[in-house]
Amino acid sequence: MQCNHSLAQCVHYVPIFKNLSDYLLTNIKQYLTSLHLAKNEFVYQEGDLANKLYIVNSGQIHIFRLSEDGHEQLVRILKPGDFIGEWDIFDNEDTFHQDFARVIKPTDLCVLEQQHFNTFLLNNPSVAINIIREMAHRLNQADQMLLTLSSQEVMDRLVYYLLSIKDQSLIIHLPMSRKDLASYLGTSPETLSRRFKVLVQNKIIQVHKPTIIEIINLQQLQNYLNH
Numbered sequence: 001m002q003c004n005h006s007l008a009q010c011v012h013y014v015p016i017f018k019n020l021s022d023y024l025l026t027n028i029k030q031y032l033t034s035l036h037l038a039k040n041e042f043v044y045q046e047g048d049l050a051n052k053l054y055i056v057n058s059g060q061i062h063i064f065r066l067s068e069d070g071h072e073q074l075v076r077i078l079k080p081g082d083f084i085g086e087w088d089i090f091d092n093e094d095t096f097h098q099d100f101a102r103v104i105k106p107t108d109l110c111v112l113e114q115q116h117f118n119t120f121l122l123n124n125p126s127v128a129i130n131i132i133r134e135m136a137h138r139l140n141q142a143d144q145m146l147l148t149l150s151s152q153e154v155m156d157r158l159v160y161y162l163l164s165i166k167d168q169s170l171i172i173h174l175p176m177s178r179k180d181l182a183s184y185l186g187t188s189p190e191t192l193s194r195r196f197k198v199l200v201q202n203k204i205i206q207v208h209k210p211t212i213i214e215i216i217n218l219q220q221l222q223n224y225l226n227h
Helices: 007-013 022-029 114-123 125-149 154-165 178-184 189-201 218-223
Strands: 032-037 042-044 052-066 072-078 100-113 171-173 205-209 212-215
Touching (some): 007 022, 007 100, 032 052, 178 189, 189 205
Antiparallel strands (some): 042 100, 052 100, 171 212, 205 212
16 A cells, blocks of 8 residues: 655665765655555565565564475564665566565555666665675674574573673563564474573573563573583
């Protein structure tokens, strides 16, 4: 469904457009179209042609893949300011999505077609540099997560995840439900719950709410990855 949410918000939200002049921001806005999707609608599905950059203005989207036995494996959660599709629009040949993007909360998107974005990048190399930096950052995160997920021990995966999203206050606000976190870490909700319980019993973390975790012994938590 087309909508009329502010296209200006999209370009101001996204890090790749950071520090652009007002003139360039106005220039990129002319290529954007807006899209509103309701809960459980798909932005795209596996096999769809991948030729657009999607920018989340509001809402939440889950990126997931299906395992051979049909189970959903959560790959990423998109929130306002996040974007996806940058890999595909750099490819000169037709590419197709290898995952699914499903709306979890009603979502407003800004959409940029491949041909328009490529034209803009040719004239604005600073944006291309920002995209390359973001892609490099994501590749590094993906490599770290792949290394962690290769571990047979669920505790290692959980600890790495908690350490990767903590801030200096040591209060962690999980960006997803426990069920989604279990999917993201490649385990079951029951197994994940047992691992959380071990950390609580050992006085390493304190659970204030299901999605609010406080690290009370950082050194001991880090030791799990060094055993």
